[in-house]
Amino acid sequence: MSEFSNALSVSSSGLKAQAARLRHVSENISNADTPGYRRKTVPFEAVRDMSTNAESVQVGRVTLDQSDLAKVYDPSHPMADGSGHYEGSNVDLMIEIADAREAQRSYEANLKMFDQTRQMSASLMELLRR
Helix, strand or coil, rough: HHHHHHHHHHHHHHHHHHHHHHHHHHHHHHCCCCCCCCCCEEEEEEEEEECEEEEEECCCCEEEEECCCCCEEECCCCCCCCCCEEEECCCCHHHHHHHHHHHHHHHHHHHHHHHHHHHHHHHHEEEEHH
């Protein structure tokens, strides 16, 4: 039964990681028009549990994208400098939408793996009862 619990822990760690990724993507999208906002990125790290020898994934430290901020021309904006420009955000909505779709699909794959493992475990228990 430990293989079933390992599979469940691997898929649940994937669910948690993709949920965190989606959370940061939604923050990026909601702050796309915030002046000076830098896009957040979430790296994943593989972790091995030495007691069960199972690998899982966890979210690493959130980092800020250091690419240049967009220069926006709006002389009436309160943050505009003498030339009428201010720094916008470095969030690209197309990238964020693609990241959201990828995270959603990965979440669904982990959920399917979790459900299949649960069904296999239930089928095994049913066979053992006979």
